[in-house]
Amino acid sequence: MNIFLTGASGYIGGSVAARYVEHGHSVRGLVRTEEKADLVRAKGIEPVIGSLDDSALLKREAMAADAVINAASADHRPAAEALLDALSGSGKIFIHTSGSSIVGRRDEGRYGEAVFEENTPIEPSPARAARVALNRDILASAENGVRAVIIAPSLIYGEGLGTNPDSMQVPWLIDLARQSGAARHIGPGTNVWSNVHIRDLADLYLLALKDAPAGSFFYAENGENAMCDVCAAIGKMLGYGDGTMEMTLAEAAGHWGEGPANDTMGSNSRVRAVRARAELGWAPNGPSLIDEIESGCYAEA
Numbered sequence: 001m002n003i004f005l006t007g008a009s010g011y012i013g014g015s016v017a018a019r020y021v022e023h024g025h026s027v028r029g030l031v032r033t034e035e036k037a038d039l040v041r042a043k044g045i046e047p048v049i050g051s052l053d054d055s056a057l058l059k060r061e062a063m064a065a066d067a068v069i070n071a072a073s074a075d076h077r078p079a080a081e082a083l084l085d086a087l088s089g090s091g092k093i094f095i096h097t098s099g100s101s102i103v104g105r106r107d108e109g110r111y112g113e114a115v116f117e118e119n120t121p122i123e124p125s126p127a128r129a130a131r132v133a134l135n136r137d138i139l140a141s142a143e144n145g146v147r148a149v150i151i152a153p154s155l156i157y158g159e160g161l162g163t164n165p166d167s168m169q170v171p172w173l174i175d176l177a178r179q180s181g182a183a184r185h186i187g188p189g190t191n192v193w194s195n196v197h198i199r200d201l202a203d204l205y206l207l208a209l210k211d212a213p214a215g216s217f218f219y220a221e222n223g224e225n226a227m228c229d230v231c232a233a234i235g236k237m238l239g240y241g242d243g244t245m246e247m248t249l250a251e252a253a254g255h256w257g258e259g260p261a262n263d264t265m266g267s268n269s270r271v272r273a274v275r276a277r278a279e280l281g282w283a284p285n286g287p288s289l290i291d292e293i294e295s296g297c298y299a300e301a
Contacts, residue, residue, distance in 0.1 A: 001209070003027045004065035006052065006079070007072030008045050009036040012097060012153070012201070014162015016071055017045050019202040020209070028061060030072065039163040052079035062086035067209060071097045077134050084138065089145035095208055096138050098152040100194060100219055102128045104267035108249050109187025109227065112268030118217050118275045127263045135217070142214035149212040153201050153220040154194035154271055157289050159297040161202060169193075169264065170289075173234055174298060176255055183235035184245045186252045186266035189228030193269045194221035197286025207280040219271040222284035227265070233293040 007013030008029020017027045021044040029045040031037050037047035050057045062068045063086045103116045124132040141148045156167045177183040201220050232242040252261035276282040
């Protein structure tokens with residue numbers, strides 16, 4: 001299958017592209033620069049230099065491809081609309097990458113009880129309302145002859161399969177621990193995030209390409225951990241012991257920005273990938289987040 005994929009040099013997109021290439025698909029990947037073009041070419045991906053703002057380019061690539069994967073941005077509405085417009089009436093698959101932070105609240109590092117399956121109604125926070133609206137419109141494109149599918153990963157960890165080996169949240173916590181001499185979390189750190197290994201996530205995209213019906217929405221998770229437990233594992237891995245330190249939301253915003261501190265690092269995002277397992281036969285088997293930190297790729301690095 002000929003696949004056009006955005007975000008080809010990114011952590012998610014590069015890993016998904018690598019898995020597609022491994023299984024015999026041809027991938028054309030959107031990158032921004034010649035330098036990144038060289039990097040993805042070395043991974044067996046044919047680079048397309050451009051950006052999400054180039055609607056004409058996106059439409060040409062989508063019309064020429066058998067399948068389109070958007071792994072560059074969960075929030076760029078004009079790019080998604082351009083791709084969907086080009087695919088209208090074609091019956092081709094369009095897989096859009098969202099994220100499980102759509103269920104999150106600004107809990108300032110405190111525990112939240114709510115757990116979401118794919119059919120659980122969402123009342124998004126103001127910070128995620130636009131993303132939820134975009135997801136809704138993408139899935140509605142199934143009525144216009146597009147096999148529209150959304151995958152919403154939870155916290156992703158593990159070494160990437162493409163040109164970018166690093167996820168976001170875990171490396172942020174590790175870098176901050178190194179700077180501080182202790183692992184740190186927002187408030188008590190009892191907020192919980194579901195999580196998924198990058199290899200398992202890439203396998204889900206492979207299954208979705210083959211079998212996901214139009215209008216499907218899938219969470220991607222294989223367990224969950226409180227941030228304080230993630231930080232304890234980081235401290236242990238770095239040789240600081242398993243003690244952790246609290247920090248204020250303002251301190252966290254100084255390190256990561258106000259949005260990420262509130263809507264990612266201090267929130268709860270507890271989801272269950274019921275549909276992926278039941279409908280696609282997805283069977284994640286990667287190492288747990290704690291094992292990967294204490295004795296996997298993060299410890300090796």
